[in-house]
Amino acid sequence: MTKQKKHPTLKEVAKRAGVGTTTVSRVINAVEHVEPWTKARVERAIKELGYLPNHAARVLKGHKTRTIGLVVPSIADPFFSSCAEVLQGIARQHGFLLIVLTTHNESAMEREAVNTLIQHRVDGFVISPADAESDELRSLLTRVMVPVVALDRPVAGAVAPSVVADNFVGAEHATHHLIAHGYKRIACLTGEIELYTIRERARGYQAAMAAAGLKAMRNTSIYDCTACESAIEKMLKEPDPVDAIFTLKNSVTVDAFEVLQRMGVPIPEKVALIGYDDFQLAGTVRPSITVVQQPIEELGKTAAELLFRHLKGSSAVAMPAEAKARQQVLLKTSLIPRASCGCRPDPS
Amino acid sequence: MTKQKKHPTLKEVAKRAGVGTTTVSRVINAVEHVEPWTKARVERAIKELGYLPNHAARVLKGHKTRTIGLVVPSIADPFFSSCAEVLQGIARQHGFLLIVLTTHNESAMEREAVNTLIQHRVDGFVISPADAESDELRSLLTRVMVPVVALDRPVAGAVAPSVVADNFVGAEHATHHLIAHGYKRIACLTGEIELYTIRERARGYQAAMAAAGLKAMRNTSIYDCTACESAIEKMLKEPDPVDAIFTLKNSVTVDAFEVLQRMGVPIPEKVALIGYDDFQLAGTVRPSITVVQQPIEELGKTAAELLFRHLKGSSAVAMPAEAKARQQVLLKTSLIPRASCGCRPDPS
DNA sequence: CTGAAAGCGCTAACAT
DNA sequence: ATGTTAGCGCTTTCAG
Numbered sequence: 001m002t003k004q005k006k007h008p009t010l011k012e013v014a015k016r017a018g019v020g021t022t023t024v025s026r027v028i029n030a031v032e033h034v035e036p037w038t039k040a041r042v043e044r045a046i047k048e049l050g051y052l053p054n055h056a057a058r059v060l061k062g063h064k065t066r067t068i069g070l071v072v073p074s075i076a077d078p079f080f081s082s083c084a085e086v087l088q089g090i091a092r093q094h095g096f097l098l099i100v101l102t103t104h105n106e107s108a109m110e111r112e113a114v115n116t117l118i119q120h121r122v123d124g125f126v127i128s129p130a131d132a133e134s135d136e137l138r139s140l141l142t143r144v145m146v147p148v149v150a151l152d153r154p155v156a157g158a159v160a161p162s163v164v165a166d167n168f169v170g171a172e173h174a175t176h177h178l179i180a181h182g183y184k185r186i187a188c189l190t191g192e193i194e195l196y197t198i199r200e201r202a203r204g205y206q207a208a209m210a211a212a213g214l215k216a217m218r219n220t221s222i223y224d225c226t227a228c229e230s231a232i233e234k235m236l237k238e239p240d241p242v243d244a245i246f247t248l249k250n251s252v253t254v255d256a257f258e259v260l261q262r263m264g265v266p267i268p269e270k271v272a273l274i275g276y277d278d279f280q281l282a283g284t285v286r287p288s289i290t291v292v293q294q295p296i297e298e299l300g301k302t303a304a305e306l307l308f309r310h311l312k313g314s315s316a317v318a319m320p321a322e323a324k325a326r327q328q329v330l331l332k333t334s335l336i337p338r339a340s341c342g343c344r345p346d347p348s
Numbered sequence: 349m350t351k352q353k354k355h356p357t358l359k360e361v362a363k364r365a366g367v368g369t370t371t372v373s374r375v376i377n378a379v380e381h382v383e384p385w386t387k388a389r390v391e392r393a394i395k396e397l398g399y400l401p402n403h404a405a406r407v408l409k410g411h412k413t414r415t416i417g418l419v420v421p422s423i424a425d426p427f428f429s430s431c432a433e434v435l436q437g438i439a440r441q442h443g444f445l446l447i448v449l450t451t452h453n454e455s456a457m458e459r460e461a462v463n464t465l466i467q468h469r470v471d472g473f474v475i476s477p478a479d480a481e482s483d484e485l486r487s488l489l490t491r492v493m494v495p496v497v498a499l500d501r502p503v504a505g506a507v508a509p510s511v512v513a514d515n516f517v518g519a520e521h522a523t524h525h526l527i528a529h530g531y532k533r534i535a536c537l538t539g540e541i542e543l544y545t546i547r548e549r550a551r552g553y554q555a556a557m558a559a560a561g562l563k564a565m566r567n568t569s570i571y572d573c574t575a576c577e578s579a580i581e582k583m584l585k586e587p588d589p590v591d592a593i594f595t596l597k598n599s600v601t602v603d604a605f606e607v608l609q610r611m612g613v614p615i616p617e618k619v620a621l622i623g624y625d626d627f628q629l630a631g632t633v634r635p636s637i638t639v640v641q642q643p644i645e646e647l648g649k650t651a652a653e654l655l656f657r658h659l660k661g662s663s664a665v666a667m668p669a670e671a672k673a674r675q676q677v678l679l680k681t682s683l684i685p686r687a688s689c690g691c692r693p694d695p696s
Numbered sequence: 697c698t699g700a701a702a703g704c705g706c707t708a709a710c711a712t
Numbered sequence: 713a714t715g716t717t718a719g720c721g722c723t724t725t726c727a728g
Contacts, residue, residue, distance in 0.1 A: 007469070007493070009705055020715040025707060035713065050491055055468045056413070057705035059404035060720045067447075075436060081429035088423060088450055097464065099415075100448050102436055116445065120403045121355070143398055145355070258632055262695070281629045284606055347610070357721055368699040373723060383697065405721035408704045 008049040017045035028053055059121060067097040068307065069117040069125030072151075073105045079277070079296055080128070083151060086300030087126060094308055096123070105130040105195070107137065114140055124311050126303050127160075128152045132196045147310035151303045153196040154328065161327035163303040167197050170292045170333035171204030174274045175246055177290075177335060179212045181342050183244035183272055186214065187235055189228065189256060190248035193220035201248045201276055217242070228255040236265070244272040244341075250279055257289060257340075268342040278336060287339035288346050295331045302329055356397040365393035376401055407469060415445040416655065417465040417473030420499075421453045427625070427644055428476070431499060434648030435474060442656055444471070453478040453543070455485065462488055472659050474651050475508075476500045480544045495658035499651045501544040502676065509675035511651040515545050518640045518681035519552030522622045523594055525638075525683060527560045529690045531592035531620055534562065535583055537576065537604060538596035541568035549596045549624055565590070576603040584613070592620040592689075598627055605637060605688075616690040626684060635687035636694050643679050650677055 010028075014021045019038060026032045027042040034042075045051075059065050068091055072080040088098045099122065101113035110130050114137075117125050124147035129137055133156050141148055141159045150162035178186050188205045192198050202218060209216040217235070222228045235242040247253040253275030257267075265271050267287050275282070278293040306329070337343040358376075362369045367386060374380045375390040382390075393399075407413050416439055420428040436446045447470065449461035458478050462485075465473050472495035477485055481504050489496055489507045498510035526534050536553045540546050550566060557564040565583070570576045583590040593608075595601040601623030605615075613619050615635050623630070626641040654675070685691040 007705095010707095011705075014715095021706080022708085022716080023714055026714085029707085033713070038714080052463060052467045054408070054705050056404040056407035057720090058707075060402070060408050060705080060722085061707050062720060063707085065404070074433060075423070076426075076430045076433035078424075078426065078429070081426075081432075082424045084429075084448070085422060085424035085450065088448055092449075097447055097449075097468065099445055100432070100436060101440075101445075102433065115400060118355075119400045120445065254629065254632065261632070264696070279629075280627065281602065281633060284602065284609070285629060285633050348612070355721095358723095359721075369722080370699055370724080371697090374698085377723085381697070386698080402721050405704090406723075408706085408721080409723050410704060411723080 007054065008051045010051070010053065013042065013045045013049055013051050016049065017042045064123050065097075065121050066095055067099060067120065067122045068311075069099045069101060069113075069120075069122045069127075071101045071103060071110060071113045071117070071125060071127040073128060073130065074102050075100055078279075079152075079294070082296045083126075083300035083303070086297055087304045090301070090304040090308065094311075103130055107131055107134055111136065111140060114144065118144060118146075122146065124148065124307050126151050126307060127155075129155050129196075131194075132156050147307055149303045149307045149310075152299060161306055161329070163299055163306060163329040163331065165197075165294045165299060165331050165333050167200035167333075168204040168207070170294070170335075171201035171246070171248070171276065172208045173204075173333075173335055174276070174290075174292050175205045175208035176212075177337075177341060178244045178246065178272060178274060179208065179214065181244075181272065184214055185217070185240060185242045186244040186246060187217040187219065187242045188246045188248065189219050189222050189231060189252050191220065191222045191227075191252060192249065198248055205246055205248075222252050222255070225255045225258070228252060229259045232256060232259050233263070236263075236271070242271060244268075244274075247273070247275045250275070250277045253277070253289065253291070254279070257285065267340050272342050273340040274335075282336075283338055286346055290338045290341035290343065291336050293334050293336050295333065298331055302331065355402065356399045358399070358401065361390065361393045361397055361399050364397065365390045412471050413445075413469050414443055415447060415468065415470045416659075417447045417449060417461075417468075417470045417475075419449045419451060419458060419461045419465070419473060419475040421476060421478065422450050423448055426627075427500075427642070430644045431474075431648035431651070434645055435652045438649065438652040438656065442659075451478055455479055455482055459484065459488060462492065466492060466494075470494065472496065472655050474499050474655060475503075477503050477544075479542075480504050495655055497651045497655045497658075500647060509654055509677070511647055511654060511677040511679065513545075513642045513647060513679045513681050515548035515681075516552040516555070518642070518683075519549035519594070519596070519624065520556045521552075521681075521683055522624070522638075522640050523553045523556035524560075525685075525689060526592045526594065526620060526622060527556065527562065529592075529616075529620065532562055533565070533588060533590045534592040534594060535565040535567065535590045536594045536596065537567050537570050537579060537600050539568065539570045539575075539600060540597065546596055553594055553596075570600050570603070573603045573606070576600060577607045580604060580607050581611070584611075584619070590619060592616075592622075595621070595623045598623065598625045601625070601637065601639070602627070605633065615688050620690050621688040622683075630684075631686055634694055638686045638689035638691065639684050641682050641684050643681065646679055650679065 010024050014024045091098045103110040107130050126149050128151050138157050138159050148160040150160050154162035206216045219231050247256050275291045278291045282289045339346045358372050362372045439446045451458040455478050474497045476499050486505050486507050496508040498508050502510035554564045567579050595604050623639045626639045630637045687694045
């Protein structure tokens, strides 16, 4: 904790070095030529005063803020924190700063976050929209005047390019995998069906079931462990009980696994399990859990690169604006086969 | 992605509303009284133009940036991302923004990060120092002129208040727990011994062993799973083999667990295990793993609150600067007893 | 209750 | 090669 003195200014540096302000400016920006001797004196003055240029003044002069924003539901979520890490790293490589704002999937907070970023005149930002269909967000984003990239969830109406994983195909593939194993009574468990990603996964599940002529059994109200437990108990008591479960999000996968263990239901002999999203120890628990893995790092990296491509290309554009906005990157997921789907037993 | 038009300015709003700039300023800052009618016209103009005040200009006028920084090794690490989430939330409550910078525990990046924050004139920041003893950091921090709070790791020399968990006592307690169970050949496995937290934990382990008259067996070179495996294999082959393992960091705990499983070593019958840091599924794997749990959220919350207390109290200080700087908050950890230490079998 | 005007720290013409 | 000066958009005396 430290005292409150004022920061030294460029003018003070100039006075101390016995030169004009322009000269100092030239030295710190290393752009035009300055007499070596003058330069040395300026640099000494800078060091002595501990001078660091005032960012706000530069911005006010019409410069870029060299700052980007990240608007995500939560930064504690491993998915988004990994993306944030990647984004921060790439931003730093470009000499940019990262401002992080969380929305908890509430549009009010999201709107506030975007407005805040605009006030701060960020040069661009990455956003995981709470609601892909929101008209409000769409109009906000068209008004925003800086490059925006949607991450993990697209924005309807091609307002911004997006980088998302192929949730539909990922879920379809997983479901099909279960079907190929011979399971017929495959239930799908999830919460947060209002989210784009979950909806896509649910659609993928249903498409695969329909294609196989099987009856889809979807429960989208698994908010917590209790809900998960009662849902599973009920499904096992039915005359024609479930023989496989496909969970659409991490927490539900873990809950389902624990419930099954606690009930003494053998996996995959009695009930098989596949989860969406890989997680630490998914391969360590017994049985190990088969999952759909998302290319998390790649999502973040692609979004960051897309953003910076637009940031850099802003002056000399190669691509027409229309094409830019329509840019949709769809990244493949992969199924990690482990023991819980019946692919293979765990080595004991 | 969107076009590059200029942002409307306060002056433009004033012209459109047919008033002076001062009036507009008063309306947006809602500070002095403005004729309701005038106010209405200004507000309409603001809405029509989509005006948002330029943050840089405000800062230049000598205002606070209402921005704080967070400097941590990594934001992908669950520990730090949880802290970041908490900090971001509290910052938002105060109307502050959060800038996140990562250091990967490299002092060069750390120095760069702090300088960047100063340039941006953040009002204060939270930092997890790469090296608690670094003179460079200490002098940087004394020069910094804004409140700083150290998180998870202190800064030597009382340069800034710190909020850290009691790693020493946490580890001592865990070790003692193992000793109380009757284990005698207790090994301690870890990597990153250069970090303050790890060193403290190692010290705690050694203190407990010494107090019990047992021989400390410390291996601090577990960088990866392979190193872990060979270390464990070696320790089991000895004439007087290890009967318990205390791992000082998350990744090593998981590695050790997997190695033990793979080798078919029964836990805790042949070798007991306690890990430092709780993690998802630690209670779900079989056997469930006993761990030392850190009050992560509380660490973040306390650091944030400490920072904002100083931020708010900067004008009318109640506490002498000396007392502030010396402020060291030490948070208790707790041992979560599960099956791997031999406390109790898992329910099957 | 409202407006005119002076800067905040910096950069970029424009001079020299 | 270097200095002078005019603002960038905003807040804030100080008058009216």
